[in-house]
Amino acid sequence: MTSHDNDAFKPIATVDLAIFSLSPAGLSVLLVRRANAPFSGDWALPGGWIHIDEDADLEAAARRVLKEKTGVETPYLEQLQTTGSRTRDPRGWSISIVYIALLSADDVAERQGGMAGEAEWRPIGGEGVGLSLAFDHAALLKEALGRIRSKVEYSSLPGHLLPVHFTLSELQSVYETLLGRKLDKSAFRKRMAEADFLEPVEGEMRRASNRPAQMFRLKDAQSLALFDRTL
Amino acid sequence: MTSHDNDAFKPIATVDLAIFSLSPAGLSVLLVRRANAPFSGDWALPGGWIHIDEDADLEAAARRVLKEKTGVETPYLEQLQTTGSRTRDPRGWSISIVYIALLSADDVAERQGGMAGEAEWRPIGGEGVGLSLAFDHAALLKEALGRIRSKVEYSSLPGHLLPVHFTLSELQSVYETLLGRKLDKSAFRKRMAEADFLEPVEGEMRRASNRPAQMFRLKDAQSLALFDRTL
């Protein structure tokens, strides 16, 4: 195909985010209430237009939107997928580039209540969030959950939801929450040792009314490490 | 963020394809030579604009482009990722939604030479295709290869590159080609039996000057089946 510029169709494009964190109730996703039509008043994934002058690339746009909504600057961020169709927005052909962000418990604690406007953490139940969402956001959220759940099996992903320093027991507990099943303690610790994405924080110990626990941190707090086999 | 329509930035958007098939030299990718600026004369991944009137969604657009370039209607097709930045196209902000397509050897054989214009199969060497590509297509191709290589480990992906009917030995050989290492025969066959995405073609045998081999086909020629563990 020859590409004359006047063939170019320029669709409406947004960057939308599925932002996850851990709450007492388990995994939660950040949703916003739409102020404008279409779907005015409905819950939706936070998102925004690309700013042609500010955003150097799509990931920068995602980071900017994330910062606007949550104040967080350095989350784990990963592109999920792009949807585009004639019908997903009643105004016509549109596309949405969807990112997944994981917020550490530290980030969430810091910004307690300081979140932009109508944003709210919604816990994920057995069958997703119990709300109908604007556009195709319900399907997008489902995809995001699928991606997260599958990556838990063989990556350091759950580590990004914890505070910067955490114990192995805490980490195992997050894996168990996300997987929905118990894991064997000794097998889990062996895997973590082999996988080599944790480093002990020298001298740091979690102290309580019992034996103190060594604290660890992710070697690279930005990226995902994989291991060979399934948990 | 409130979303007034006049905030909407509409980037130039294309759908680009990394189309793979098996050639005697191993895995090959289909490249086209660009006729127009920018990057006129350079090799690039085949792609095209979204046709607002024809294409119901992004995947439909990808299928249309694929058919235009290769004549193939029912390949394995999967969205890879979307790139977008201010600099990837010298004309300004643009985005590209990239799909991976796998063509069966049957499809390639049928359309021998009948491919659109300046399209050519290029074998993938140790370090990708030995060409510099237009836009960020070199990076996109690299991502596509990474995705394919990682999926070989735990999915039926290689089956989509073979003719509709094939033997287990042929299938193992494709896995080995894509992985770049030898696999154990009995372990491979056990995995395939457990994975349950193959079905024997009754009565069909590959005959040569040796013991005949049972032929198999993919149970679902459109989609990808996964198995639990690594090969």
Add this chain to the structure above:
DNA sequence: CTAACTTAGTTGGATATTTACACTAAGCCT
């Protein structure tokens, strides 16, 4: 001061799975 309690972290053994490799099977060719 010591014993009970709680969670951290390790060890061991029964059982299942993987792996490496050898063996048997079934055709064609000479």
Add this chain to the structure above:
DNA sequence: AGGCTTAGTGTAAATATCCAACTAAGTTAG
């Protein structure tokens, strides 16, 4: 009939998993 080649199976050693007990190190109660 015997040799050759590739298909397909069997098996024993190594490895991983599962389950549970055990030791370690602190706090708290008496």
